[in-house]
Amino acid sequence: MPAHKRILLKLSGEALMGDDAYGINRATIVRMVQEVREITQLGVEVAVVIGGGNIFRGVAGGSVGMDRATADYMGMLATVMNSLALADTMRQEGMTARVMSAIAIEQVVEPYVRPKALQYLEEGKVVIFAAGTGNPFFTTDTAAALRGAEIGAEIVLKATKVDGVYTADPKKDPSATRYTRISFDEAITKNLQVLDATAFALCRDQKLPIKVFSIFKPGALKRVVLGEDEGTLVHV
Ligand SMILES: Nc1ncnc2c1ncn2[C@@H]1O[C@H](COP(=O)(O)OP(=O)(O)O)[C@@H](O)[C@H]1O
Numbered sequence: 001m002p003a004h005k006r007i008l009l010k011l012s013g014e015a016l017m018g019d020d021a022y023g024i025n026r027a028t029i030v031r032m033v034q035e036v037r038e039i040t041q042l043g044v045e046v047a048v049v050i051g052g053g054n055i056f057r058g059v060a061g062g063s064v065g066m067d068r069a070t071a072d073y074m075g076m077l078a079t080v081m082n083s084l085a086l087a088d089t090m091r092q093e094g095m096t097a098r099v100m101s102a103i104a105i106e107q108v109v110e111p112y113v114r115p116k117a118l119q120y121l122e123e124g125k126v127v128i129f130a131a132g133t134g135n136p137f138f139t140t141d142t143a144a145a146l147r148g149a150e151i152g153a154e155i156v157l158k159a160t161k162v163d164g165v166y167t168a169d170p171k172k173d174p175s176a177t178r179y180t181r182i183s184f185d186e187a188i189t190k191n192l193q194v195l196d197a198t199a200f201a202l203c204r205d206q207k208l209p210i211k212v213f214s215i216f217k218p219g220a221l222k223r224v225v226l227g228e229d230e231g232t233l234v235h236v
């Protein structure tokens with residue numbers, strides 16, 4: 001029995017690269033989609049927000065002198081590309097997915113309309129929210145928190161490059177240890193960077209728990225959905 005009826009899954013854009021230097025690695029995206037298919041087969045309603053860091057990261061453009069807002073719009077367009085790739089891979093794997101964009105780009109994908117998203121979810125379709133929040137200076141983590149709250153998801157699942165929230169950045173501090181659970185307040189006070197502060201604050205205010213787990217570990221998503229011990233739960 002799944003532990004949740006409706007979830008918001010945040011997939012790292014950067015993880016789509018697999019072992020490549022940039023872009024979308026075919027084997028990686030297929031594997032991710034197959035994992036999502038497994039949880040839809042459990043009867044879980046799945047909405048997805050995907051990042052864009054494998055194609056473009058706004059802060060990187062900003063750091064080389066590009067106007068930050070322009071760079072961020074490029075980042076949002078990168079998430080549209082990833083969303084289209086994800087939806088198409090889902091189609092090839094026998095699933096039905098709908099992409100909805102936060103910025104108007106209607107020849108390409110339909111706009112985000114909340115009641116329509118809810119309808120798709122009730123019909124068992126996977127809904128992929130593209131273009132983040134539609135606003136520069138935000139991240140796709142914040143988009144995941146926002147859409148998660150809007151659609152009444154029971155939890156935000158952040159599938160990322162690390163297998164949970166650590167006492168410090170595990171890539172910089174090898175002695176860091178992983179939390180099994182941590183409260184929002186503690187994570188904010190300790191300034192733990194695995195989700196940005198805006199996303200954290202939004203989830204805390206809305207009492208929307210977050211589970212952080214590895215996107216690279218086969219079977220981890222299913223284990224999370226079944227409520228098994230996996231990753232880190234950030235709770236109220
Ligand atoms: N306390 C921490 N616990 C876990 N990861 C952390 C922590 N602080 C920083 N990080 C870093 O956060 C990164 C994941 O966050 P992020 O860059 O948002 O990834 P994503 O591509 O999923 O959006 C990890 O690669 C990790 O190095």
Ligand SMILES: O=c1ccn([C@@H]2O[C@H](COP(=O)(O)OP(=O)(O)O)[C@@H](O)[C@H]2O)c(=O)[nH]1
Nearest residue numbers: 013014051052053058072075132133139140
């Ligand atoms: O609401 C949003 C979501 C994303 N972005 C831009 O899109 C990029 C890609 O998203 P993100 O870095 O969150 O992707 P990920 O870390 O998952 O690869 C960000 O760097 C921002 O430049 C934005 O401006 N507003």
